[in-house]
Amino acid sequence: MTIDGSGKTGPRVGEIAMAPVRFAMGLVDAPLRKLQKVAGLGGMATFFLLPNMLIFGIFVLLPFFINFAYSMTGGSALFLSDRSFVGVDQYARLFDCSNYLDPNSCAEDTFWTAVGNTGWFVVLQVTLMIAFSLVTALILNRDLKARSFWRAMFFFPVLLSPVVVGLIWKWILQRQGLLNFGLYGFGFDPYAWLNDRTWSFAAAVAVSIWAHMGFYTLILLAGLQAIPKDLYEAAEMDGTRSMRVFMRITLPLLMPNLLVVIVLVLIRAVQIFDEVYVLTGGGPGTSTLFLTQYIYETGFATQLRNPGLAAAASILMGVVLVVLTLVQLGLGRSSDKNGGRK
Amino acid sequence: MIGAAPAFVPVPRLGAGGEGSSKVEEEKKMNKINTMLAAFAVGLLSSTAAFAGEVRIMWYSDGVEGEVLQDLLGRFMKDNPGINVILDNVSYSVVREQLPVQLEAGAGPDIARVTNLKALSPHWLDLRPLVADAAYWDENFGGQADWMRPDGSNQISGFMTQITLAGGFANKTLFEQAGVAIPSKEATWDDWAKAAKQVAESQQVPFAMALDRSGHRLTGPNVSYGANYIGADGKPAPLDDGAKAFIGKFVGWVADGTMSKDVWVSAAGSTYRAGADDFINGQLAYYYSGSWQVPNFSTKIGSNFDWVATASPCGTVNCTGMPGGAGLVAIKYTKNPQEVAKVMDYLAREDVVKEFSERTLFLPAHKGLVAKGLEFKTDDAQAKAALNTFVAATAGLSDVAQKLPGWFWSDAYYGALVTRVSQAAAGELTLEEAFSRIDADVAAKVKDSGL
Structure with a gap:
């Protein structure tokens, strides 16, 4: 027997290594054959999907239905069996508003403040995140010196835990933080950035972009590198201006990646919580209080918690996320029909 | 597809001999398995026994009180080798935000240091039938007992570690x-x-x-x-x-x-x-x-x-x-109420409260001790x-x-x-x-x- 065609004889290394695997497969082969006879080929597909379906069911679907059941109950008790059925009262309480644009006119004013803040955050963060990620990806796609170093630099914040991100920026932005220390050195008066409603909101957006931009840049960079070079060469030979090249070649061919990035950024923005919670605690006042923090505080962190109200708010947030995902799927399909690159 | 899967050949067992030797081998194997199972059962029982004497305390600190308590508990465990007291040092926000959820779920530590004493009082264990001398507790900690028990009851839930x-x-x-x-x-x-x-x-x-x-x-x-x-x-x-x-x-x-x-x-x-x-x-x-x-x-x-x-x-x-102030309370979901009562009895002892208060610079709740006065350990x-x-x-x-x-x-x-x-x-x-x-x-x- 040979192992490398050199003419030497001896045991096949591969065969020995595979022996335990073959043994294990031999053990399951017979019962699976019997099962296939009973269930048929279609049934076997279901059988193999079952573990995943079970995990999905237990960890995604079941909590969703339990959460929905909680949203129909009242009181501060934890177990469903100890809670009273209140129908849609919790939803009615959330929507009890004379003017949705004025949170002070709503029974649950902090919920609508959080909705408004989250809406503004999504608009600003998604727009700026896409813009910065795209520009960074375009720059990193060029022949730069130390290109790998720059790519690593932009990706590095993604590796940090959100709590660490929040703490780092808190140390920079707080009244006695690094930024004021630097400004003081240049003769400026220190400023309490995190006590200012506008600046703290801007800080929440900026820190979130800084922390996650590297990941989206990477997705866009992969898309840019997949665009055939000959298209650019042809455009160059035709003397096409660079803006036109970007609008007619780069952007259309990058659209599938861009759509993925938009949806991921949107979902992440709606769910914003951890780094901002550490950075500002939702303040000053409620100017950086977002939906997830409202849900957390209502369900867990206040005296005499209201899990039902928190569950109702999270169901509404889930509906928004489903709508956003469906919009993305619709956009993706229409992009495919219009000849978008897969 | 299963139908296209390669047919795997069963591998013969190594060392398999004739019919007789196979039976002996089988018996030896069974003995081995039985021995292993017995050892496993003994191990399991001994570890269960360890859990039986375990008391977990959820504790937060403003200063040095965690270290002082650990020191006091070390002495307690030396005198009571059957009880293993584990001090879980957590932040105050954990006590405020996570402990109530654990208690609602019928879980949590055996003893906890809390400030939200009244609203959570349905979760506290009544130590009255378990402590060595309930009259001692009433006499010395009775002034704040109502802060930590359901309205209308005479329950002994714990004592204030500091006023x-x-x-x-x-x-x-x-x-x-x-x-x-x-x-x-x-x-x-x-x-x-x-x-x-x-x-x-x-x-x-x-x-x-x-x-x-x-x-x-x-x-x-x-x-x-x-x-x-x-x-x-x-x-x-x-x-x-x-x-x-x-x-x-x-x-x-x-x-x-x-x-x-x-x-x-x-x-x-x-x-x-x-x-x-x-x-x-x-x-x-x-x-x-x-x-x-x-x-x-x-x-x-x-x-x-x-x-x-x-x-x-x-x-x-x-x-x-x-x-x-902060109170040290026993949790009613404990599996070891007797051991919990022993720990609480020890920590409520006059000499222990005295040492704890003098080293931490905390004002004690112990009536007898307050009457006698303290010498705070600070220059x-x-x-x-x-x-x-x-x-x-x-x-x-x-x-x-x-x-x-x-x-x-x-x-x-x-x-x-x-x-x-x-x-x-x-x-x-x-x-x-x-x-x-x-x-x-x-x-x-x-x-x-x-x-």
Whole structure:
């Protein structure tokens, strides 16, 4: 027997290594054959999907239905069996508003403040995140010196835990933080950035972009590198201006990646919580209080918690996320029909 | 596809001989398996036995009390080798936010150090039938027993590890450097604000005053201005003129920069924030917190500057601070109630409470010990003077202030106060809006509770 065609004889290394695997497969082969006879080929597909379906069911679907059941109950008790059925009262309480644009006119004013803040955050963060990620990806796609170093630099914040991100920026932005220390050195008066409603909101957006931009840049960079070079060469030979090249070649061919990035950024923005919670605690006042923090505080962190109200708010947030995902799927399909690159 | 899968050849067992030798092999194998199973069972039983004597304590620390307790527990375990006490040191927010959820689920530690004593009292274990001498507990800890048991019961839930009293601290060095006299103990909140502002302007510190972001802390001054949260039926009453009077002043001081914005404005909801670090760093002329800060200041300020404890400034009605403290309670979901009672009996012993209080500089709740007096283990004259100031201030507590720690709705009221007053301080709500929101929030809590 040979192992490398050199003419030497001896045991096949591969065969020995595979022996335990073959043994294990031999053990399951017979019962699976019997099962296939009973269930048929279609049934076997279901059988193999079952573990995943079970995990999905237990960890995604079941909590969703339990959460929905909680949203129909009242009181501060934890177990469903100890809670009273209140129908849609919790939803009615959330929507009890004379003017949705004025949170002070709503029974649950902090919920609508959080909705408004989250809406503004999504608009600003998604727009700026896409813009910065795209520009960074375009720059990193060029022949730069130390290109790998720059790519690593932009990706590095993604590796940090959100709590660490929040703490780092808190140390920079707080009244006695690094930024004021630097400004003081240049003769400026220190400023309490995190006590200012506008600046703290801007800080929440900026820190979130800084922390996650590297990941989206990477997705866009992969898309840019997949665009055939000959298209650019042809455009160059035709003397096409660079803006036109970007609008007619780069952007259309990058659209599938861009759509993925938009949806991921949107979902992440709606769910914003951890780094901002550490950075500002939702303040000053409620100017950086977002939906997830409202849900957390209502369900867990206040005296005499209201899990039902928190569950109702999270169901509404889930509906928004489903709508956003469906919009993305619709956009993706229409992009495919219009000849978008897969 | 299964149909296309390669047929796997079963591999013959190594060392398989004839029929007879195969039977012997089989018996040997069975013996081996039985031995392994027996060993596993013994291991399992012995580990279960270890769990049977285990007592977990959830503990948070403001200063050195965690280390002191660990030391005391070490001695207990030496004398009681069958009981393994595990001290889980956690942050205060874990006790406030995660412990209640664990308790609702019928889980949690065996013993916990908590401040939310009354509202969670249905989860505490009744130690009366388990402790060695219930009369000792009644005699020495009976004064605060109602704070931690369901209304109308005579349950022994635990004991206070410390009695605290809210009160103020002045940076004496800053006052002296500014040439401003420290206000007397009859001084009002307005007097203190005026004096502290003069000091801050003269010494160029960022803020004149700070008051912890806590409903408990805000309540002392409110009561000094005549507030009473407790309605005639024992349920929460709407915010009265006394509370509105002080809150109005307080929000005004935050707006004009007299009070620290960092503490009250920089968070949403009922999140707790202390101003202690600013005081320790010499950034505040006057800080309103409580007696539990004394060991913290003694350790961290050292000789950097001189400081003094003041009693609570006066309002229009009295000069009360809020009493309170942390209690060590047994949890009723424990699997080892006998061991828990032994640990609690040990920690409640007079000599143990004495050592704990003297080393941590905490005011004890033990009646007999208070009567005999303590020798706090510190050379810091400022700390000793501060503790004496707080002990003396207990004489001036108002009736309302003394009732609130044992009132079921205190924490619900405090939460609404913090949330809405901080919104008013941030300029999001007018004072009138904040007042009506506080009433609405508290009413909603009462309705949600179903009580």
